[in-house]
Each structure stands twice: as C-alpha cells, then as structure tokens.
Amino acid sequence: MNYCDRLHAAMDAAGGPIVVGIDPVLERLPADLQPANPQSGDQCAAALAAFGRGIIEAVRGIAPAVKINIAFFEVFQAAGVAAFYDLVESAHENGLLVIADIKRGDIGSTASLYARGHFGGAELNTHGAARIPDAVTLAGYLGRSAVQPFVDMAAETGRGVYILVRPSDPEADLVHEFGQEGRRFYQHMADLVSAWGGAHRGTGWSPVGAVVAAKDAASTAALRAAMPHTPWLVPGYGAQGGTADACRACFTADGRGAVVNASRSVIYAFADQPGDWQASVRAAAERFSQDIRGVLGQQAGR
Amino acid sequence: MNYCDRLHAAMDAAGGPIVVGIDPVLERLPADLQPANPQSGDQCAAALAAFGRGIIEAVRGIAPAVKINIAFFEVFQAAGVAAFYDLVESAHENGLLVIADIKRGDIGSTASLYARGHFGGAELNTHGAARIPDAVTLAGYLGRSAVQPFVDMAAETGRGVYILVRPSDPEADLVHEFGQEGRRFYQHMADLVSAWGGAHRGTGWSPVGAVVAAKDAASTAALRAAMPHTPWLVPGYGAQGGTADACRACFTADGRGAVVNASRSVIYAFADQPGDWQASVRAAAERFSQDIRGVLGQQAGR
Numbered sequence: 001m002n003y004c005d006r007l008h009a010a011m012d013a014a015g016g017p018i019v020v021g022i023d024p025v026l027e028r029l030p031a032d033l034q035p036a037n038p039q040s041g042d043q044c045a046a047a048l049a050a051f052g053r054g055i056i057e058a059v060r061g062i063a064p065a066v067k068i069n070i071a072f073f074e075v076f077q078a079a080g081v082a083a084f085y086d087l088v089e090s091a092h093e094n095g096l097l098v099i100a101d102i103k104r105g106d107i108g109s110t111a112s113l114y115a116r117g118h119f120g121g122a123e124l125n126t127h128g129a130a131r132i133p134d135a136v137t138l139a140g141y142l143g144r145s146a147v148q149p150f151v152d153m154a155a156e157t158g159r160g161v162y163i164l165v166r167p168s169d170p171e172a173d174l175v176h177e178f179g180q181e182g183r184r185f186y187q188h189m190a191d192l193v194s195a196w197g198g199a200h201r202g203t204g205w206s207p208v209g210a211v212v213a214a215k216d217a218a219s220t221a222a223l224r225a226a227m228p229h230t231p232w233l234v235p236g237y238g239a240q241g242g243t244a245d246a247c248r249a250c251f252t253a254d255g256r257g258a259v260v261n262a263s264r265s266v267i268y269a270f271a272d273q274p275g276d277w278q279a280s281v282r283a284a285a286e287r288f289s290q291d292i293r294g295v296l297g298q299q300a301g302r
Numbered sequence: 303m304n305y306c307d308r309l310h311a312a313m314d315a316a317g318g319p320i321v322v323g324i325d326p327v328l329e330r331l332p333a334d335l336q337p338a339n340p341q342s343g344d345q346c347a348a349a350l351a352a353f354g355r356g357i358i359e360a361v362r363g364i365a366p367a368v369k370i371n372i373a374f375f376e377v378f379q380a381a382g383v384a385a386f387y388d389l390v391e392s393a394h395e396n397g398l399l400v401i402a403d404i405k406r407g408d409i410g411s412t413a414s415l416y417a418r419g420h421f422g423g424a425e426l427n428t429h430g431a432a433r434i435p436d437a438v439t440l441a442g443y444l445g446r447s448a449v450q451p452f453v454d455m456a457a458e459t460g461r462g463v464y465i466l467v468r469p470s471d472p473e474a475d476l477v478h479e480f481g482q483e484g485r486r487f488y489q490h491m492a493d494l495v496s497a498w499g500g501a502h503r504g505t506g507w508s509p510v511g512a513v514v515a516a517k518d519a520a521s522t523a524a525l526r527a528a529m530p531h532t533p534w535l536v537p538g539y540g541a542q543g544g545t546a547d548a549c550r551a552c553f554t555a556d557g558r559g560a561v562v563n564a565s566r567s568v569i570y571a572f573a574d575q576p577g578d579w580q581a582s583v584r585a586a587a588e589r590f591s592q593d594i595r596g597v598l599g600q601q602a603g604r
Contacts, residue, residue, distance in 0.1 A: 110373045113371075139405075172445040173445070185480060
C-alpha cells in the first residue's frame with residue numbers, strides 16, 4: 001500500500017492531518033524523568049526515550065504519526081541512536097506511523113548506505129522490521145542519485161520520503177530565494193522533487209514528498225500546483241510562529257496531501273501547567289488538531 | 303591553534319596534502335576480517351572498525367588525516383555509530399587528524415544538537431575528547447544558522463568544518479548549476495561559505511572550509527579566488543575519475559589551503575593483489591600522495 005494512502009487512512013482514523021514532532025532535550029524533561037547521572041550517555045539517552053514514549057502514549061489516537069528528530073538523539077552518539085530506534089519501535093507498537101527526521105543527503109554511492117541504515121536493505125533482519133520508520137526526511141541538494149536509493153526502497157515497501165523544498169527557518173531564505181523573481185531556487189527544487197517521484201507514482205500520490213513551510217498563501221498555492229501529486233510535510237507551526245490559516249494552501253481542496261507538524265508547542269505544553277504532564281501534552285495535541293481541522297472545514301472526530 | 307594551521311603542520315610531517323577516506327562495505331573487506339555471523343549488527347560493525355583500524359595503520363605517516371564517512375557505519379545503526387567513534391579514537395591514537403564525513407544540515411535549533419553530538423558540548427566528558435573529530439563536513443543549504451553552532455565550537459576548539467559548495471557527483475549539477483551563466487548556485491554557496499567564516503578568521507585561514515570538487519581549471523580558479531581564506535576538501539580523485547592535474551587549481555600558489563581525498567582507490571587497492579593487504583593499501587596511498595605532490599612541484603618527503 002502506498003505511503004500517502006496509509007497516511008491518509010491513519011489521518012482519518014486519528015481525526016486530523018497532524019504530526020507531533022519528538023525533539024527532546026534533557027533540560028526540558030519532566031523532573032521525574034531526569035537521569036540520575038547526567039554524565040552517563042546511556043542514562044541520558046534512556047531518559048529521552050522514556051519521555052518520547054510518554055509523548056507517544058499521550059498523542060495516540062489524536063495524531064496519526066510522530067516525527068522523531070534523530071539530531072536530538074545523536075547528541076548521545078551510539079546510546080542515543082539506540083534510543084531513537086527504540087522509540088521508532090514504541091510508536092509502531094502504539095499504532096502510530098513514524099517519520100524519521102534525518103535530513104540525510106549525500107552522493108549516490110553513500111546515499112545507498114544511508115538508505116540501508118534507515119530503511120533496511122540486506123540488514124533488515126538485523127534491524128528488525130518494527131524499527132524501520134515509515135518515512136524519512138531527506139536533503140536533495142546533491143541531486144537525484146542522493147535520494148534514489150531511498151525512493152526505490154520506499155516505493156517497494158509502502159514507505160515515503162520528504163525532501164526539503166522550502167524550509168521554515170527564515171535564515172534558509174538566503175539560499176532558497178536565490179535566482180530571479182518567478183524562478184527561485186526553491187521552485188527549482190520543487191520541480192525536481194515532483195519529477196523524481198514520477199516513475200513510482202502510478203495514478204495516485206507520489207512516494208516522494210516534500211518539506212514545505214507555509215509562508216504567504218500565493219507562493220504556497222503556486223508550489224502546490226507545481227507538485228500536484230507530492231505529499232507535503234509542513235513544518236513551522238506553533239513554536240516557530242506558523243498559523244493554521246497559512247497552512248490551508250498546503251492542502252488540496254478536499255483537505256488531502258499534507259500533514260502539519262508541531263513539536264515544542266505540543267511536547268512541552270506541560271511546562272507551565274500543574275498536574276499530569278501527559279494530560280497537558282494530550283490537550284495541546286487536541287488543540288493543535290482542532291486548529292488545523294478548523295481551517296480545513298473539518299469537524300472534530302470526523 | 304587554528305584547524306587549518308594544524309592540518310598544514312600535519313601535512314608537512316606526513317609529506318603530502320592528502321586524505322584517505324574510510325568508506326567500508328562488508329562485501330569488499332579482506333576475507334579474514336569478515337564477520338562470522340553476517341546477521342549480527344555488532345559483528346558487522348566490529349568488522350568495519352577492524353578494517354578501518356587496518357587502514358589507519360597502513361596510511362600512518364603518509365596521510366595527515368583520514369575522512370571517515372558515517373553513512374557506512376549507520377548501516378548498522380547504534381552498533382555502527384559506536385564503531386565509527388571507536389575509529390575516530392583509533393585514528394587519534396595513531397596521530398592522524400580525523401574529518402568526520404557527516405554532511406549534516408538542519409535549521410538552527412536542530413543544528414545545535416547535531417553540533418553537540420559530533421563536536422561535544424556539555425556532553426564532551428560523556429563522549430571523551432579522543433572521540434571528537436577534528437573537522438566535519440556539513441550541508442549549508444538551510445543557511446547560516448544551520449552551520450553556526452558547529453562553526454562557533456570549531457573556532458573555540460581549533461576544529462574545522464567543510465561545507466558543501468561543489469559536489470563531485472555530476473548528478474548534483476542539476477542543482478548546483480542552477481541560475482545564470484556567471485552566477486550559478488554553487489557560486490552563491492561559495493560566497494556564503496566565505497562570509498560565514500569571516501568573524502572567526504583573524505589573519506589566517508578560516509575555520510569554515512568548503513567541499514569543492516576539481517572540475518575545469520578555470521572554474522576552480524574562480525572559486526579559489528572567491529574563497530581566498532577557505533580551506534578546501536577536494537573529493538572525486540581516483541575511483542570517481544578526478545585527476546591530480548585537475549586538483550592543481552584547488553591549491554594556493556605555494557601549495558596550501560586544500561587536501562585531496564581518495565577513498566576506494568586506496569582502501570581497496572589490495573583487491574586484485576596477492577600478499578599483505580595493508581602493504582597494498584600503503585603503496586596505493588604513497589602513489590596517491592606522489593601524484594598530488596607531483597602537480598604541486600613538491601618532492602617526496604619534503
């Protein structure tokens with residue numbers, strides 16, 4: 001089954017086109033999850049994983065998917081990477097899809113190794129299927145060969161990739177606005193990403209998606225038109241300042257083809273609230289989902 | 303001490319401006335290093351590390367530095383990442399500098415986590431200083447904030463970064479040749495990379511380097527002029543088809559400011575040769591060094 005069809009089915013079951021991003025830093029974890037010895041990489045990594053499992057339990061049934069950012073785990077090198085894949089497995093056990101936010105990108109001969117590491121090739125049995133994410137984020141700046149090994153595996157196994165097209169950080173504009181009016185670098189990347197999915201698309205959504213931040217409605221609509229079959233992962237909502245209104249143009253007219261991610265505004269929602277931290281996270285995820293469904297004209301619990 | 307000054311000193315001691323890239327795949331390892339159980343991620347990762355240690359011993363005294371590509375280790379997830387850092391430590395024990403080829407690139411809030419993981423921040427004691435590389439490769443396509451945390455740490459600790467400017471793979475041209483004649487995307491990236499190092503440069507070489515493949519001499523010379531204080535890491539020699547002649551324009555007139563990397567043409571030099579595999583690798587590294595020194599007009603063992 002095609003990745004985007006799986007994601008749409010999970011969105012319908014969970015009620016909203018949202019993703020909760022798990023970006024854990026020790027300083028912000030609930031007190032009772034803090035490691036006894038903060039000099040122990042193993043204990044620190046275990047604390048991140050315990051927090052991540054708490055988030056997964058809290059947003060289950062509200063978010064169809066979690067996005068787990070490997071950078072926050074690589075801080076603790078091998079112990080962190082082990083915790084990252086433990087969390088992929090936990091999310092699957094809880095019925096959630098997993099987007100591994102890895103932003104990898106290297107030339108072809110290296111890309112195939114990254115693909116084997118994250119999607120599993122000959123090493124699939126070594127990794128364990130439950131520890132393979134459903135989608136990954138990639139950087140496509142080294143061209144088609146940098147993403148092809150991931151794309152081929154994704155198409156074969158019902159997985160997906162999201163390639164950076166328009167990042168949320170304004171600092172990235174210095175690179176992505178390069179070029180002429182009407183022919184900016186991010187528009188060039190959009191055309192490439194749309195083309196790279198072509199061979200695997202069939203008649204539906206492409207397994208090759210895009211990371212597209214919601215900026216002004218006109219440029220978002222132009223990108224949506226340039227990538228009509230490309231599923232989007234939309235960053236920047238919440239702590240990064242993005243609004244639900246700005247996200248509207250990311251979706252097709254019938255509210256398909258995109259998921260909006262929020263990380264810090266959901267996972268740290270307990271910070272200034274008394275009581276059960278997971279209840280605060282769950283409530284924040286509910287508000288997030290209602291906010292997005294609101295602009296799509298969708299009812300809660302559709 | 304500035305990273306590039308350290309590298310120049312190591313080049314003088316070892317005799318040549320070369321780097322040997324450690325890109326190990328199980329299929330190509332010597333028979334006696336193959337894992338007993340290829341389904342064991344731990345055994346596979348240990349085999350990669352054992353091969354890497356053999357390469358380090360073979361090229362010690364010839365190459366001032368090794369470039370270790372983390373993709374080849376991530377294949378085995380946490381076990382592979384542990385082996386990767388074991389190898390960083392082995393290289394340091396053997397007096398070699400280490401360039402960690404990680405090609406990371408994400409927005410600022412995430413970049414700081416990647417920087418802590420690979421250069422060590424508060425976690426330095428957890429990692430162990432010998433397991434911190436001397437330089438890393440980065441993708442700068444998400445703008446200054448994506449590299450700043452690495453750059454700040456590098457400048458403070460005598461380390462360096464190499465940001466992708468002109469990749470070796472022709473497939474990357476579709477992205478990097480975007481724009482107008484005389485104002486291509488890779489030229490824009492070159493200007494950004496040169497500027498990003500400015501604050502930390504002082505009067506010498508910048509801690510912010512560039513990955514620049516040697517293509518035609520004219521365009522290489524133009525890039526050298528656009529980045530006069532930027533140390534280069536030059537990929538593409540050997541198995542990727544690059545020649546020593548093409549590398550000449552990467553260096554300053556006095557043969558400084560660049561190191562040329564070769565991976566497969568050196569580390570697998572034993573494949574069609576009888577006898578001691580490490581001796582074959584050592585001989586290939588010697589030939590590589592002589593080839594590059596030849597076009598620079600340098601004598602062996604200067």
